[in-house]
Amino acid sequence: MNLSLFEQLCADGHLSDESLQKIKATRSGKLFSVHWELKTMLYLGVLLLSGGLSILVYKNIDTIGHQVILFVIAAVSAGCFFYCFKKKLPYSNAKVVSPDSFFDYILLLGCLTFITFVGYLQFQYNVFGNRYGLATFIPMLVLFFMAYYFDHLGVHSMAITTLAAWAGIAVTPARILQQNDFNSETIIITGFLLGLFLIAAGYFSGAKKIKKHFEFTYSNFGTHILFISTLAGMFHFDAIYLLWFLVLCGISYFFYRKAIRGRSFYYLLILSLYLYTGLSYCVIRLIFDAADRGIGSIYLLCLYFILSATGLIFFLIRMNKKIKNL
């Protein structure tokens, strides 16, 4: 920090002597915080421990030792949950601060080992038989319960991911493109409904003030799933793509209102980009569906992208100003 800056401010009478003394005091007694270093180490530790346990089980399947390992995993998981139940502060619909800095990580370790445990039970003993839905449904319930009961955003995100896995899709913009065969109509419809459901859940969290800070996680996942499903719908249902485009416009308008209401630059950006993708798809289709498929249409396409992207830039710049001044 620049001390001369504050001395100058003080000399000009913009800063009280008391404040200057405080600044000098904090500078001389400046503490070095290793908070985030320690947190990161703890997080990595949890990651390695749970990962190591999973690999250990995987490698020792069909040997005598695996039951011992299974027992150890169950014990670790139970121990973590026991610790959390003992330490936790009373439940409340508002945000509950964790009792100490390890609580969150112990809970995380407990949840991760629990998932390994359930996955192992299914793999080895086929506990849930062929009802694969159940094998993800039960961890999902447990995760949601833990997230709400102990107020943990990370576990909450994991619960939503499990919910999506249960519904049959991988919730990940990156992986949806690589793995998911979005040409399957059921998956598109499922994704669409799941997105709506998550957005509704986020809305109720906010409106009913039940863990209000979970709202962002719900709507964030919901928004991406909904937009991607709608785009996939556009690409897949060829005949009625303009209908899907209308749906996309409707959703975008909904999020536009939401972004303005919540002064959110983030939602503004993602809705702009998704809508732009949809619009560009329509324009490309229209250009190439037209009779002339020669070089002219490519010129047209380049011009469209240059002009539309410039337009969108001006739109974003204006919205930036608008939201800032709200």
Next chain:
Amino acid sequence: MIAYNKIWLDNLAAGEAIKDAFYANTISKDEKEVAETIFPVGFYSPNIFIRIGLFILTFVIACFSLGLLSLIFMDSIEQSIGRLIIFFGLLSYGALEFFIGAKNHYRSGVDDALLWITGICLVAGLNLLNDISSSGNALIIFVLATYFFLRFTDKLMSAIAGLALLAVVFFYYSPLGSMAKTTTPFLLMGITAFIYFIVKKRSQQNSSRHYRHCGIVLEITMLICFYAAANYYVVREMSNNMFHLGLNENESIPFGWLFWIFTILIPLVYIFGGVQKKDAVLLRVGLLAVAAIVFTVRYYHTVLPVEIVMLLGGMILIAVSYALTNWLAQPKKGFTSAELSRRYAMDKMNIESLVIAETFGSTVPANETKFGGGSFGGGGASGEY
């Protein structure tokens, strides 16, 4: 030399210092507001998400403009593509200067994108025109990145300039003979150390205050490169591949024992220095390098199966951070485990939860093909998401 308005840059830094003081509870809200009016900043710097959007869209515009240009010159494209791309790079450089000079853009996404487009086009165009060797390319990139870094105080460009300089040294020095090949790592270590100390010294000086954020990035780059130049794995595999040594599995390189000592010693020196000087950069790079020790040792000597290493490592990490957090709950020797500034606290919490979903998402039991576990890669959350 700097393209941006320097008075505004100073005012921006002053505003940051005032905000920090406010969040550290040393000055009152009134004082903060008064002080902020004294340091006006006229830059156009939108919110980070808008910046990302502008960055992407500027790239879209550039790509299709280039496409349009190539369409127009379609007939002679074979011969002129290199010149066309260089011309386009210069055009984009002009636009960059225009947006900064006339429109006061500063880290707005537009200037970031134009800077990258200029760099990519110039390098690509030169390569299309002539057949340029790796050493020549390293030299071109070094000159361009250094210019961009000095003129636009860009963090990433400073790192690229540093890396390109090391590449230049590597490509020009190592072919000089077998003696040169053996001494290349030592030369690189010397140069990185030299740059590190110069940067460290310069960033204290008032004259280089506008480059302070670049200084930190350069420090990190040089510390990592210094360790990489001394790491046994990097040196052995690099010399094996680049110099075609054709080493067998158990064969070592000249001075192999020395590099083993470096591999293990340097991270400890970093951490020790970081603790002693209270230097967060040194400390963090040192902690990262400890992980590199484990990987290097395990690559050549299968000491323990991987899951046991993970288990032990996990337990040690948890135990160490547990012990240190408790020990430093009361500040000792100027260290504390408490969080000092709440300014970015909200920010980090949300990001943390997304990181958890990202890394652990795939541990969901994925039975059969019907269920893909998922990891989440969506946008992050910031203070004003």
